[in-house]
Amino acid sequence: MQHYDAIVIGSGQAGTPLSKKLANSGLKTALIEKRWVGGTCVNDGCSPTKAMIASAKAVWVSENSARLGVLVEHAHVDFPSIIKRKNEIVTRMRENSEKGILETENLDLIYGTAAFSGMKQVTVQLQSGEEQVLTADRIYINTGLKPEVPDIPGIRDIEFLTSTSIMELDTVPEHLLILGSGYIGLEFGQMFRRFGSKVTVIEPSARILKHEEEDIAQNIADILSLEHIDILVKTEVMSLARQGGLICATLHSDGSTREVQCTHVLVAAGREPQTPALNLEMTGVKTDEKGYITVNDQLETSTEGIYALGDVKGGPAFTHIAFDDYRIIYENMDKPGSRSVQDRPVPYCMFIDPQLGRVGITETEAKEKGMDVKVAVLKNESVARSIETGDERGMMKAVVDAYTGQILGASILAEQGGEIVTILQMAMMGGITYDQIMNSVFAHPTYAESLNNLFSTLEK
The missing domain is CATH 3.50.50.60 (FAD/NAD(P)-binding domain)
Structure with a gap:
């Protein structure tokens, strides 16, 4: 000992x-x-x-x-x-x-x-x-x-993939069926679709990314659809079975069942x-x-x-x-008691393309708390830098206190969305109000400069 x-x-x-x-x-x-x-x-x-x-x-x-x-x-x-x-x-x-x-x-x-x-x-x-x-x-x-493995009949018999084992594949799956539409599922789904896989995402809820802004989640779904990724919401996997060289998934949706065949199954239903x-x-x-x-x-x-x-x-x-x-x-x-987990910011970035950068509360959360807020929304088709680089996908959204002008949260779905949202996080940490950002001088043309226009939507 x-x-x-x-x-x-x-x-x-x-x-x-x-x-x-x-x-x-x-x-x-x-x-x-x-x-x-x-x-x-x-x-x-x-x-x-x-x-x-x-x-x-x-x-x-x-x-x-x-x-x-x-x-x-x-x-x-x-x-x-x-x-x-x-x-x-x-x-x-x-x-x-x-x-x-x-x-x-x-x-x-x-x-x-x-x-x-x-x-x-x-x-x-x-x-x-x-x-x-x-x-x-x-x-x-x-x-x-x-990785958490859901209790689905047959799942232990099919050699399913997890977020760990999928990265050790030596060939690209022909058809990848993904259980779950969270960050892990969507990042791998888009990645392997671009590598050449057919990709089907199964989500039991009514929409993907249920903890994100509904319009942001829909925008992401639309972007993934443009890449021919099939997202099946309100759908559950009832069973999985090996059929020769394929895997047969029995799906239930809207009171009916159907079968989908795939070559690989990725379990991305939680940890x-x-x-x-x-x-x-x-x-x-x-x-x-x-x-x-x-x-x-x-x-x-x-x-x-x-x-x-x-x-x-x-x-x-x-x-x-x-x-x-x-x-x-x-x-x-x-210094005992000098730091705690209370009130620390929780920024994060989902590395789909375009990235989703997030910090603070959403519009839905603010309304559920009875807060009086203003919401700024700007589509990237109106962002000069997005137009110039040829990638107008996505949008920006920020929630501000209607009385103080303090920024309460933001969702940035854009190229380098994680970097852009960090600017807003620093503003939140420093108590900088939305109108100060709206009237700030940023280098042109940058993505950061689009924050001028984002908050200008609140003045209309």
């Missing part, structure tokens, strides 16, 4: 910087990782998917360049090269992260699967097959999420916490009904000295939120 000052379970985007910071402060720290350093973001999520999305965007640009007077013959997709590039990026990022950990004094990197075997005791099943028992005064859980294997009952750490670890505003669990960071605690499942969790934990060590 070996005692540490601190144990961090999981080397994701919260666990890695936290473990290094703890060690650099003089605390003897153990960082336990069951697979690869970097967590989902580096290995299975942000970095690899965005690398592949960049390749898919290159296909779209080449096939839509005629409007710019550039004639290109049909783009040839070298899928093995796309996967090779993606793998090289992942390896580089993972190795750099691991190198930084190994070079940190007071920090031990332990590869294995951790489970609690006592209140402040962790037993690690090492990759070598041996066991190692660790104890610590402080323990930080950063184990993240894994779930990896808490069952942690043996949390040994610690008194409580979870909610879905298995997420419950924490207070300073991210401490129901057991003193044990904390949870990132996706495993529920809430917004974004890398930048996990990283901010690390900052909250560390800053509160020096």
Whole structure:
């Protein structure tokens, strides 16, 4: 049994910087990782998917360049090269992260699967097959999420894909059936459609992206439809079965059933916490009904000295939120109560094309709260930069307080939508009102300049 000052379970985007910071402060720290350093973001999520999305965007640009007077013959997709590039990026990022950990004094990197075997005791099943028992005064859980598999008859018999395994394919699927129309489903759907797959998206709800503005979601659906992606809303998969070299999906919609044949099925119906294997009952750490670890505003669990960071605690499942969790934990060590999860902005970007950048509340949320707001809307067909670059898809939308002029939220569906919405987030953080942005001088012609015109719609 070996005692540490601190144990961090999981080397994701919260666990890695936290473990290094703890060690650099003089605390003897153990960082336990069951697979690869970097967590989902580096290995299975942000970095690899965005690398592949960049390749898919290159296909779209080449096939839509005629409007710019550039004639290109049909783009040839070298899928093995796309996967090779993606793998090289992942390896580089993972190795750099691991190198930084190994070079940190007071920090031990332990590869294995951790489970609690006592209140402040962790037993690690090492990759070598041996066991190692660790104890610590402080323990930080950063184990993240894994794909959730819906209970559909036959699904375990078809070798379905997840957001992890789909990136290891060596050929492009002929027909990809996607269960779920959230960020993962739509990003992969558009990506593989551009690589040459036929794509069908199944969504049980009345529309895609039910947490987004309805007009934004409809605009996205229209854009994806232009790329010949079939989106079936109010549709449920009743069963899946292997039929020779194909998969047969029985679908139910509007009181009737039909069958659709495909070559591959991607499960993108949500993610779930990896808490069952942690043996949390040994610690008194409580979870909610879905298995997420419950924490207070300073991210401490129901057991003193044990904390949870990132996706495993529920809430917004974004890398930048996990990283901010690390900052909250560390800053509160020096100045207790100085930081909390309350009132922090939660920006995010969905990397479909065009991107959807989001921050703050939506028009629907504002009305549900009884707030008096004004809503600015601008279609990109009226944006000079969009016209000049030949991509007028999408729209911009912002919600402002009718009395104070403060910006309350924004949805930017546009080329570089994630960058544009960041400008509005900074305005929100600094208390800058919409009319100040409307009257600001921005470089011409830029996407940022379109914010002048967006807020000018409120003056008409």
